[in-house]
Amino acid sequence: MENETLTITDNRTQKAYTVPIFRGTIRAMDLRQIKTDPEDFGLMTYDPAFMNTASCQSAITYLDGEKGILRYRGYPIEQLAEHCTFLEVAYLLLNGDLPTKDELDTWNYDVMRHSMIHENLKKFMDGFHHDAHPMGILLSTVAALSTFYPDGRAVNDAKYRRKQVVRLIGKMPTLAAYAYRHRLGRPYIYPDPELCYTKNYMNMLWKRTEPNYVANPVLARALEVLFILHADHEQNCSTSAMRVVGSSNADPYATTAAAISALWGPLHGGANEEVLRMLDEIGSKDRIPAFIEEVKEGHRKLMGFGHRVYKNYDPRARIIKQVAEEVFEVTGRNPKIDIALELEKIALNDEYFVKRRLYPNVDFYSGIIYQAMGFNPDQFTVLFGIPRTVGWLAQWQEMMSDTDKKIARPRQIYIGEEKRDFVPLTLREHKHELVGV
Numbered sequence: 518m519e520n521e522t523l524t525i526t527d528n529r530t531q532k533a534y535t536v537p538i539f540r541g542t543i544r545a546m547d548l549r550q551i552k553t554d555p556e557d558f559g560l561m562t563y564d565p566a567f568m569n570t571a572s573c574q575s576a577i578t579y580l581d582g583e584k585g586i587l588r589y590r591g592y593p594i595e596q597l598a599e600h601c602t603f604l605e606v607a608y609l610l611l612n613g614d615l616p617t618k619d620e621l622d623t624w625n626y627d628v629m630r631h632s633m634i635h636e637n638l639k640k641f642m643d644g645f646h647h648d649a650h651p652m653g654i655l656l657s658t659v660a661a662l663s664t665f666y667p668d669g670r671a672v673n674d675a676k677y678r679r680k681q682v683v684r685l686i687g688k689m690p691t692l693a694a695y696a697y698r699h700r701l702g703r704p705y706i707y708p709d710p711e712l713c714y715t716k717n718y719m720n721m722l723w724k725r726t727e728p729n730y731v732a733n734p735v736l737a738r739a740l741e742v743l744f745i746l747h748a749d750h751e752q753n754c755s756t757s758a759m760r761v762v763g764s765s766n767a768d769p770y771a772t773t774a775a776a777i778s779a780l781w782g783p784l785h786g787g788a789n790e791e792v793l794r795m796l797d798e799i800g801s802k803d804r805i806p807a808f809i810e811e812v813k814e815g816h817r818k819l820m821g822f823g824h825r826v827y828k829n830y831d832p833r834a835r836i837i838k839q840v841a842e843e844v845f846e847v848t849g850r851n852p853k854i855d856i857a858l859e860l861e862k863i864a865l866n867d868e869y870f871v872k873r874r875l876y877p878n879v880d881f882y883s884g885i886i887y888q889a890m891g892f893n894p895d896q897f898t899v900l901f902g903i904p905r906t907v908g909w910l911a912q913w914q915e916m917m918s919d920t921d922k923k924i925a926r927p928r929q930i931y932i933g934e935e936k937r938d939f940v941p942l943t944l945r946e947h948k949h950e951l952v953g954v
């Protein structure tokens with residue numbers, strides 16, 4: 518398009534610069550030519566937390582936060598959640614198109630064949646304390662996979678990349694289930710590749726002495742839908758961690774462990790656990806107004822509300838609300854849903870939340886369903902991490918074959934001391950309060 522340029526006048530020098538506009542962005546490097554004199558480093562952009570910076574071009578997930586739209590590879594999330602299995606969506610995210618029947622059969626077989634883990638990993642897992650947080654176990658065991666699969670370091674070879682992708686997607690439910698059973702002191706259950714992805718996971722979680730554990734089909738489908746909804750969400754915190762760490766050509770196990778670490782934080786995937794703790798603390802509907810006041814006074818956050826990109830209802834939260842009702846038909850109603858619904862009603866009509874465009878996000882309702890299904894709150898973020906591994910790997914694959922790929926290395930604005938000379942220990946002045954830890 519003609520006139521797809523931006524002209525900037527530097528008022529320091531009165532010089533004008535014209536830079537191209539590409540898909541609604543300008544290249545930050547185009548600003549480097551803007552200098553006050555030849556010695557000047559050139560202009561940079563300052564964007565802490567990447568509020569307005571596109572870090573890559575991606576063809577995987579489309580998100581319109583103003584309109585509340587989410588699509589994977591062009592397909593609306595609502596349609597995928599209604600019609601697909603999780604592994605079908607995983608194939609779509611990784612390969613760009615929905616699989617044919619043959620492609621899907623091969624893909625299901627490959628993933629399930631890789632669900633087994635090395636026996637030594639079980640021993641590794643046994644070293645964790647009995648009440649170790651499952652996210653801590655998950656991220657450590659995923660990182661440990663790199664010691665079992667040294668071919669994972671061949672990150673510039675697409676064939677080897679694909680192999681690690683299948684291994685990781687296959688093994689995540691096994692690691693997650695073992696982390697769960699470790700806590701309960703129950704024996705680990707081997708994966709059953711004859712089962713589908715979610716039923717196999719449920720089998721590894723909940724099988725006891727019965728010869729054949731049969732997962733409830735409604736709950737298995739609910740888990741499948743939740744996995745689909747969590748599979749990717751473009752350049753969020755953990756995906757950015759995946760891309761940043763992967764950009765150094767670290768192997769995908771170490772890289773995925775970094776993404777899991779980012780996901781664990783309570784402002785990101787860890788929010789689902791925090792929502793449950795918050796609902797527990799509120800306890801009953803009559804205590805909601807006092808809680809909302811505390812939020813508005815800035816003493817705390819309404820967990821599961823707000824999003825960097827969505828300034829409208831999160832379409833995933835809408836689907837999750839429906840799934841909750843289906844799950845409750847089987848499990849009985851989790852009374853926390855009524856507190857959550859009331860909280861949402863009050864918040865959506867309150868000036869504080871309306872003005873800031875804060876809506877429920879994916880984490881607001883998911884934990885209530887997980888709890889009804891029998892999971893403890895500290896498992897919730899694991900349930901986010903299993904499906905998100907697919908998105909991380911799709912984004913990693915995309916980055917590794919991107920001709921624009923370079924090691925991620927932001928700049929900074931240095932605000933520290935000017936050069937100063939070393940002072941010997943005996944001559945230094947006491948400047949900081951002595952605080953023991």
Ligand code: CMC
Pocket residue numbers: 753783784785786787788812817818819820821822823824825826873875878879880
């Ligand atoms: N409760 C109360 N106030 C909030 C909340 C909240 N949950 N979220 C944002 N605000 C306020 C915030 O205090 C600020 O107010 P002011 O303008 O007066 O300073 C304003 O809204 C803008 O918020 P922000 O922190 O600048 O927004 P952000 O884009 O940097 O943060 C967020 C996004 C998700 C971290 C934040 O909304 C939050 O902390 N939410 C609670 C945690 C949560 O639910 N996280 C899950 C996110 S969705 C799934 C995922 O990514 O894992």
